[in-house]
Amino acid sequence: MTGPVIRTRDLRMRYGRTEVLRGVDLEVGAGEVAALLGPNGAGKTTTIEILEGFRRRSSGEVRVLGADPGTGGAAWRARLGIVLQDWQDHPRWGVRQLLAHIAAFYDRPRDPDELLEAMGLAEQAGLPAARLSGGQRRRLDVALGIVGRPEVLFLDEPTAGFDPRARSDFHDLVGRLAREDGMTILLTTHDLAEAERLADRIAILVRGEVTVSGTPSGLASVVQGASEVRWREDGALRAERTPDPSRLAYELHRRFGGPVPGLEIRRPTLEQSYLNLVGGAQATAAATGSGPSQSAGAERTAA
């Protein structure tokens, strides 16, 4: 298909009188990995559930693989892989049994044993799903999501509860699914580092609005806040915050007529900038009773 695989325009969702999505615009192209990043309660799960066809939106336009998820039929659903946040189905079924059962719904499923091997669950194949650890259960969830070779994979907080090793293995797996199988993947996460590592595109959702979106490097330049320039002058330590530290350093250099004593430039990390952005947007929303506004210069259309 041409055009984006996932697209929302002015997506809005109300629970009763509370508006939790306030005009979300997203675009994810074929074969891209996109991350919906945001704090608790931002609306990530609500967005992904609307895209999966689990939840009916209040208004706005939504297309996934060219169809409206609100009316997508069985053939459309068979092209999606879905990993929900809490998926505790069939606890007494054996791991392999459950995977083989779900595989049988699809025309071209993956081989359950190969998949268990790839997911590091071969040793647990005979165990009931209820006996898996949290991280193992999550890997089974992902196996269930991809057993039908979906074209689009939705992952809602896929690495919650993973230890660092499982997280790193999972990151490799997502990379392989996108690279080798050309799968389009949309995942939600709280973790900026995870979004940066995995995603071609990141959309930061705060209180139901995409405040910033773009590539990880583009995002860094948008959300990166002011730097602090420090130097010594007249026996005292001086400090100034500026978005353009090299200009200030140049001006100081000219003023001092040479090297600036004790010159230091401290740039905030992307993590600090993200936390400032999320915290600032929440504070603005609390003060005005509305959601945050778009950051100047931020790309708006692409997730």
Ligand SMILES: Nc1ncnc2c1ncn2[C@@H]1O[C@H](COP(=O)(O)OP(=O)(O)OP(=O)(O)O)[C@@H](O)[C@H]1O
């Ligand atoms: N069924 C529901 N009825 C009423 N309010 C809901 C419902 N589901 C979610 N909400 C509210 O909508 C807002 C967004 O929730 P959502 O689960 O989409 O956020 P999230 O970004 O996925 O959060 P988290 O990271 O904690 O999972 C929250 O304020 C939540 O309390």
